[in-house]
Structure formats: structure tokens, C-alpha cells
Amino acid sequence: MINRKIKRAIVPYLLILPACVLLLIFLVGLINGIVQGFGIMPFLGMYEPTLDYYIQAFTRSDLSNSILYSLYLALASTAIAIVIGVALSAALCKIQASRAMQLLGLQVPIMTAHMLVAICIMCLLSGTGLIQRLLVAVGLESVASCIPSVVGNVSGYGILGVYAWKEIPWIAFCVFTIMSGVSSKFGEAASVLGAGTFRTFFEVTLPLCRGAIVKAALVVFAFVFGSYEIPFLLGPTLPKALPILAYIEFQDPNIVNRCYSMALNGVTTLLCTVLAIVYFVILQREKKA
Amino acid sequence: VGAVLKKGLPANKRVKNGAKRPGKLSVLFVAIHFVLIFVPLLVLVVWSFSAYWPWPDLLPQTLSLKGYEEVFAARNNTWGVLAQSVGIALAVAALSTVFAAMASRAVAHYKFGGKEVFKFCTILPYLIPTTVFAMGVQVIFLNVGLARTVLGVVIAHCIVALPYAITIMSDITAAAGTKLEQAASSLGARPVSVVFHVTLPAIAPGLLSAFCMSYILSFSQYFLTLLIGGGAVKTFAVTMFPYLSGGDRTVAAAYGVIFLVVTLVVFFFFELLLKRFGYKNSQDLYTN
Numbered sequence: 001m002i003n004r005k006i007k008r009a010i011v012p013y014l015l016i017l018p019a020c021v022l023l024l025i026f027l028v029g030l031i032n033g034i035v036q037g038f039g040i041m042p043f044l045g046m047y048e049p050t051l052d053y054y055i056q057a058f059t060r061s062d063l064s065n066s067i068l069y070s071l072y073l074a075l076a077s078t079a080i081a082i083v084i085g086v087a088l089s090a091a092l093c094k095i096q097a098s099r100a101m102q103l104l105g106l107q108v109p110i111m112t113a114h115m116l117v118a119i120c121i122m123c124l125l126s127g128t129g130l131i132q133r134l135l136v137a138v139g140l141e142s143v144a145s146c147i148p149s150v151v152g153n154v155s156g157y158g159i160l161g162v163y164a165w166k167e168i169p170w171i172a173f174c175v176f177t178i179m180s181g182v183s184s185k186f187g188e189a190a191s192v193l194g195a196g197t198f199r200t201f202f203e204v205t206l207p208l209c210r211g212a213i214v215k216a217a218l219v220v221f222a223f224v225f226g227s228y229e230i231p232f233l234l235g236p237t238l239p240k241a242l243p244i245l246a247y248i249e250f251q252d253p254n255i256v257n258r259c260y261s262m263a264l265n266g267v268t269t270l271l272c273t274v275l276a277i278v279y280f281v282i283l284q285r286e287k288k289a
Numbered sequence: 290v291g292a293v294l295k296k297g298l299p300a301n302k303r304v305k306n307g308a309k310r311p312g313k314l315s316v317l318f319v320a321i322h323f324v325l326i327f328v329p330l331l332v333l334v335v336w337s338f339s340a341y342w343p344w345p346d347l348l349p350q351t352l353s354l355k356g357y358e359e360v361f362a363a364r365n366n367t368w369g370v371l372a373q374s375v376g377i378a379l380a381v382a383a384l385s386t387v388f389a390a391m392a393s394r395a396v397a398h399y400k401f402g403g404k405e406v407f408k409f410c411t412i413l414p415y416l417i418p419t420t421v422f423a424m425g426v427q428v429i430f431l432n433v434g435l436a437r438t439v440l441g442v443v444i445a446h447c448i449v450a451l452p453y454a455i456t457i458m459s460d461i462t463a464a465a466g467t468k469l470e471q472a473a474s475s476l477g478a479r480p481v482s483v484v485f486h487v488t489l490p491a492i493a494p495g496l497l498s499a500f501c502m503s504y505i506l507s508f509s510q511y512f513l514t515l516l517i518g519g520g521a522v523k524t525f526a527v528t529m530f531p532y533l534s535g536g537d538r539t540v541a542a543a544y545g546v547i548f549l550v551v552t553l554v555v556f557f558f559f560e561l562l563l564k565r566f567g568y569k570n571s572q573d574l575y576t577n
Contacts, residue, residue, distance in 0.1 A: 012399035016407055018384075019392040019455070022448045023410045029426025030417065036425075088322055091315035103560060105319070109326050111556045112549065113509040113526070119533055119545045120329035123336045128344045130332055136345040144345075165326070218416065226418020228512045233534055243420040243512075250424050265421040276416040280409050 030269060037262035044255060053263035062238075063245065063260065067267060070242035073156055074225040077163035081220050084164070085171025086213060090201060092172065093180045102176065109169040117162045118233045125150035125158060151234055158234040167220045174216035175209050182208045211282050218279050222272045242268060330549070337542035356543030365528070371551070374508055374525040377439060381446040381507035386499045388447070389454030390492065393462040415452035422448070423516040430517055437521035445517045446510055450503035457502060461495035494566050501559035505552050525551070 039050040057063045092102070124130050127149045135144035150158035182205050190200040206213075231241035240248070242264055249261035336342075337356050339349030361367050395401065396408060414422065426445070427436065435441030469491065473483045489496075511526045518527065529544040 008399065009401070012395035012401040012404075015391040015395035015399070018388040019411065019451060020407070022388065022444070022451055023407075023414070025426065025429075025444065026414050026422060026448045027410070029422050029429060030413075031425075032429055033421060033425025088318065091318040091322075094312055094315035095319060097319070101319070105323055105326060107556070107560075108553065111505050111552055112330075113552065115509075115511065115526070115530065115533055116333070116545045116548055117329070119538075119541050120333045122533075123332050123538065123542065124329060130347075133345045133347050137347050165329070168322075169326070222416040222418060226420050228420050229530070243418065246420065246424065247512075261424060265424055268421050269417055272417045272421075273413070276409070276412050279416060280412055283408075283412075 033262045033265050034269060036259055037266040039259050053259045057263045057267060065239040066242045066245040069239040070225050073159055073241060074221045076160055077167060077224045078217050078221045080164050081167035081171045082213060082217050085168045086175060088168060089172040089175040089179050092176055093183050106169040106173040109166060110173060114162060114166060115229050117165050118230055121150055121158050121161050152236050154236045156235065159230050162230050163224055171216045175212050178209050178212050179205060211286055215279055215282055218275045222275050226268050333542050333545050336538060337546045339539055356539035359540045360543045370523050370525055370528050377443055377524060378504045378507040380443050381450055382500045382504040385447045385450040385454045385503045386496055389451060389458045389499055390496060392455055393458040396459060397463040398467050411452050411455050414448055419449055419513045423513045427516050436517055437519040439522055442514055442518045442522045445513050446507040449513065450506045453502050453506060454499035457499040458495045461492050465491035494563055497559050497562050501556060504555055508552055
């Protein structure tokens, strides 16, 4: 009996052991970066913690501009993804989308790598892209020459386009299952009671899907804020997205510059840890409900 | 009551008739979505076969396999790189699926101290970007000799894939419960046969989805592979990336099409397997 109790106490720790090892490596990497952001680099003989690099991250214009630019990209992409993704999910519920439609319309874009979408959008909208060719073909040459090339444009419309292509289906995917359950269960009740389609949607369906929407949106925001590939391929020379600038400072032959890189990463870490806490709180609430 | 019911019925019908119009809107919306998803992919395929496509022609003047010949030119060793990428992705998928299944079992069926902390930590790599992790961990991997090795890249990829695999596994593990296992063992089944005949079949759909997701995540990693692999570990994503930022768009598109095929073929293969298991909606595994 005692033997069995001990077994039940030890087994869970054995089960989580491999995951813990991986998470430990993750945390050690993270903390190692954070420590360097405070100017502590033992292999260079730097032991005094300082806030200089963080202060510069917010005051040196190139650093602070790239924080703002990444914030803009992340906020805009998330907003686009939420609004259109939720609408798409609602439309798919309405037409009772088949499994094949969900597979092709939602899961295929989720499984497609971001960088592939970047090439697609270059084929469509770079200086000699297909959309410009189409405009010329229908006689709108002046409009075609007005469209700025998707590569290096400061508005980042190409970057936002790539994220829209990828993240709208992601949001719809995360919301669809719950939404179709909700609308079949409560939607009918609400409409029998006389609520209009839109009222039902905004006052019944949407509040019940809120947890799923917020969770999916947090993942989108964190991903866009911290990703390197798309702004590298499509972004402007200035301002640079935060991860790109962080990598440039990281690679600088002057190793002290790594402190700037790590301070920028520290900003990302802080922001994303807050997002993780929100995500966790929602998760815990759902488990209780 | 009868009067209310009689009144209620047509009202109900009216709502359904009224709902037809937004239905059309929904069809239109979904149709536009499908066009926006598949036209860019189609354009990519056309571009990969184009040999000469002068401005402002709508279609390429000549088609050829030039792009693919360039990709598979002997000096690029593309087959070797592909094999290595698939190998790494398979290893990552297998490891993170097994680790996630184990961790989910502990969380779903056991009480233990530190459970909430553990659960929170499994979310962290989901929300903290890989760029931050990659730059922080590179020095450590260099110090312990894991940088520039396949093993190092596999470990790093596993860390990225683990939270996705755990998200997929945790609900299905909780739903599977332990009652059937207890019933089987009280009827005298040996522990090994309980695992193979009861536990694994119950969570098989989750295992397949987690495997597939982790495979594709690993195959698509660029930045992390670049930093940890340091150019010594060549994966398809790392080899392909420089072609995207400049140079010949036909070659870039050819790389893109191969990438797309390799990932989607695996994805559809797993979807077919899932269907075999009678799992109607793999979506239920990711969300909740």
C-alpha cells in the first residue's frame, strides 16, 4: 500500500522529466539573454549590472523606432486577423463548412511556411508583379505605377499581407469548433426568442468564443512581434523590425553590442511573458468552467 | 398554449427564411477567402516553371524546368539537404510527441506539487519568440558543444514544438480518462498490453496530430536552425532562404514549390491516417 503511494507520487515527475529538461534549456537560454541585457558578461569581465542598455533601447532613436515599428506590425496584424478571422469562422459556421473545406481553407494556410507566403506576395506585388501586370492589361497603367513595390515599403503592407494570409485562417481555425457548437446550441434559442442574426452573433456567440479568440490572438501578436523572416524579406531598411535590429547587434564584431541586442530581446520577453500570463489565466478559467 | 405554439411556428420559419440572405453573403465571403488562399500558391507554381516572363505580359512566354534544374544541381546537394531536413523533422516530431504525451498524462491524471508552475512553463515557449530564445541559448550550446551539431538543432526544435504538442495532447489525454485502463487491468491485462490495447488507441489521434504539427514546425524553422546549426547543419529552409531575398525568382519559386509539396504531402498523409482512425475533426485537437 505504502509502496503504491510512493509510486503515485514519483510517476508524475518521471513523466514530466523530459519536458522539464527541454523547458529548463529554454529558461536557461532566456535568462542568459536577460542577464546580458543588464550588461553582465563574465567572459568580458563585465560584472556590474546596469540599466544603460534598457534606457538606450527606449531613448536611442534607432532602437526605440524599431520597438515601435514591431509594435505597429504586431498590433495591425492581430487586429486584421481577429476581425476577418472571426468573420470567416462565422461564415464557415453559417454555410456548415465540410471537413474538406476546413482542411483546405484553414489548415493548408496554417501548415504553409511564412517564407513561402513571402515569395508568393513578391510574385504578386513586387515592381513587376502579377497584380501590376493585370492593371496594365486592363489599361490602368497609371494605377499600376502608383503601387509601391511590396519589398521595402515602410507601410509594411506586404508584411501585413503575409500575416493576414497566415493568421486569419489561424484565428478562424481556433474559433470555428467552439463557434459551431455555440451557434447550434444557443443561436437557435436566441433567434427563436426573437433576436436578429447580428444581435445573436454579438451578444451570444461572440462572448462565448471570447476565450478562444483572445488566446489565438495572443499567439499571433507574440509571433509577429518576434519573428525575423518576414520583415527581413519584405521590410524597409529603416525602421527595422525589432528582431532584425537585435540580430544585427547580436552579430556585431564588437561583442559588447550584444548587450543592446539582449536589452531589445528583454523588451520582447517582458511583453510576451505578460501575454503568457494572460493566456494562462484564460486557460485556468476555462478548465474551471 | 396552442395559440402561442401556432404563432411561434411561423415566426421561427420566418427567421430561417430571413437567414438565407446572409447565407449568400457567407458563401461569397468563403469563396473570396479560397481565391485569396489558392491564387498566390498557384502563381508560385506558375512562376517556378517560367523561363522567360517579360514585363508586362500576363503569362510567361516560355516554360521550362530551369528553376528545378538549378535547385537540384549537383553542387547544391539538395537531395542530401532534403534528407537531412526530413530526418531532423522526424526526430523532432517523434521526441516532442512522446514527451508531450508523457507530460499530458502526468497533468491529466496525477496530482503533484508544482503542477501549475509546470503548466505555465509549457506555455512560455509558445508565446516567447524563437528569435529571443535562439540568441540567448546560442552561447550555451557553443559552450557545451551542441552548436553546429544535428543533435543541438533537434533539441532546439523540440523546445519550439513541445508546447504545440502538449496543447494537442492535453485535452485528448484528459478526455480518454483512466477508467478503461483500470477496467482492463482489473480483468487481468498485463501493464504492457494495457498500454498497447487501451491507452495508445485512445490517444492515437492526438499522437498523429502532434507528430504532424511538430514535423512541419521543425521543417519550417529558419532562424533557430541558422543560429544553432551555424551553417554546419544545412536544412532545406536554411538553404532556401538566401534565394528568396534576391536573385532569380524562378529558382526561389521552385524552392518554394518543393517546400510546399514536402510539407503538405506529409500533412495530408496524416489527415488520411486520422480519418482511418475515425476521427472526424482534427480541429478539436488543437483548440479548447
